[in-house]
Amino acid sequence: MKSMTEMKLPIxxxxxxxxxxxxxxxxxxxxxxxxxxxxxxxxxxxQQLLQDKNFITTFCDADGCIVNTPVVIxxxxxxxxxxxxxxxxxxxxxxxxxxx
Numbered sequence: 159m160k161s162m163t164e165m166k167l168p169i170x171x172x173x174x175x176x177x178x179x180x181x182x183x184x185x186x187x188x189x190x191x192x193x194x195x196x197x198x199x200x201x202x203x204x205q206q207l208l209q210d211k212n213f214i215t216t217f218c219d220a221d222g223c224i225v226n227t228p229v230v231i232x233x234x235x236x237x238x239x240x241x242x243x244x245x246x247x248x249x250x251x252x253x254x255x256x257x258x
Contacts, residue, residue: 167192167193167194168191168193168194168230168231168232168256169193169194169195169196169230169231169232170182170183170186170193170194170195170196170228170229170230171196171197171198171203171225171227171228171229171230171231172195172196172197172198172227172228173197173198173199173227174197174199176227176228178227178228178242178246178247179227179228181246181247182228182230182241182247182252183195183228185247185249185252186256189253189256189257191256191257198225198227198229208223212234212235212236213236216236217236226238228241230255232255237255240255241255
């Protein structure tokens with residue numbers, strides 16, 4: 159199995175009842191962007207994340223790890239805050255990330 163940093167499709171980390179997750183997935187579908195969805199409550203997936211230095215550096219400190227969904231994993235980089243503004247999905251940033 160490829161590591162998460164080797165996968166070519168973006169991985170969207172989601173959870174149930176996540177309004178922003180639905181907003182992002184709808185936008186990706188509308189723009190024909192293929193992606194892999196992973197649930198943050200999937201134990202196997204979480205174990206993979208905990209093996210990734212980039213994940214640890216981005217989301218964890220001495221008190222543990224906090225992940226606000228959705229998170230996009232592309233080319234080993236984690237994107238979360240960058241995609242969201244007060245009015246929701248920053249479509250210009252999403253276009254830059256997924257369509258260019």
